[in-house]
Amino acid sequence: MVERRDHWENIYASRGEDEVSWFQKNPSCSLDIIAQIGIDKAAPIIDIGGGTSRLIDALIDRGYTDTSVLDISKRAISVTRERLGRFQDSVDWIVDDVTEWVPRRRYALWHDRAVLHFLTDEADRTSYRNALANGLSKNGNVVIATFGPDGPQQCSGLPVVRYDKDAIEDVFDGLLRLECSSSEDHTTPSGAHQAFIFYRFTRDVGG
Numbered sequence: 572m573v574e575r576r577d578h579w580e581n582i583y584a585s586r587g588e589d590e591v592s593w594f595q596k597n598p599s600c601s602l603d604i605i606a607q608i609g610i611d612k613a614a615p616i617i618d619i620g621g622g623t624s625r626l627i628d629a630l631i632d633r634g635y636t637d638t639s640v641l642d643i644s645k646r647a648i649s650v651t652r653e654r655l656g657r658f659q660d661s662v663d664w665i666v667d668d669v670t671e672w673v674p675r676r677r678y679a680l681w682h683d684r685a686v687l688h689f690l691t692d693e694a695d696r697t698s699y700r701n702a703l704a705n706g707l708s709k710n711g712n713v714v715i716a717t718f719g720p721d722g723p724q725q726c727s728g729l730p731v732v733r734y735d736k737d738a739i740e741d742v743f744d745g746l747l748r749l750e751c752s753s754s755e756d757h758t759t760p761s762g763a764h765q766a767f768i769f770y771r772f773t774r775d776v777g778g
């Protein structure tokens with residue numbers, strides 16, 4: 572969707588990596604969950620809407636060798652590539668809208684921090700779910716972080732859907748099984764607090 576793409580290109584054109592509200596120096600919640608899952612270091616991992624997140628740096632640093640980052644913003648991907656320097660060549664970079672993307676392979680881990688929650692239309696959520704179904708391996712793991720019921724109603728000037736356990740289970744009913752969730756009180760660079768919830772799923776038998 573062009574409007575959506577323009578929105579994100581404008582954001583990354585006008586703000587530095589550490590000037591966006593979702594900036595984290597250390598994506599510790601994501602890294603702790605990935606460590607708990609015990610993903611094989613050679614297993615394919617994708618960060619959906621990775622933007623300029625430092626998760627990819629940390630994954631490479633920890634020895635994960637098959638990593639991909641997808642984002643709708645070409646500029647965000649360029650910034651992240653540049654930051655990684657020579658390590659950028661080990662990553663598969665995908666510029667696409669997740670709701671239009673057709674995965675060419677299957678991933679053992681699908682990670683999304685603060686992307687699904689922008690999909691306020693049912694049709695977009697269905698497209699996201701279809702991409703996930705096509706891109707996740709049979710025994711795949713999924714980590715999705717969204718604003719929780721006490722989180723903000725907007726992010727980056729856009730309305731978001733805040734998810735509790737029942738609402739997120741509804742989106743992936745029949746495809747994913749919710750294993751656990753954890754809360755994160757994210758402090759933005761301007762000092763505001765945002766209630767995130769990280770949901771961890773496995774692929775449902777038959778899903």
Ligand SMILES: C[S@@+](CC[C@H](N)C(=O)[O-])C[C@H]1O[C@@H](n2cnc3c(N)ncnc32)[C@H](O)[C@@H]1O
Pocket residue numbers: 575579593594595619620621622623624625641642643644647667668669670683684685686689726727
């Ligand atoms: C709030 S930011 C989070 C970035 C990153 N996950 C993090 O935690 O730092 C949302 C990101 O999702 C990307 N994005 C938004 N909608 C998208 C879509 N439909 N498909 C792919 N990427 C999208 C944006 O460009 C942006 O980088």
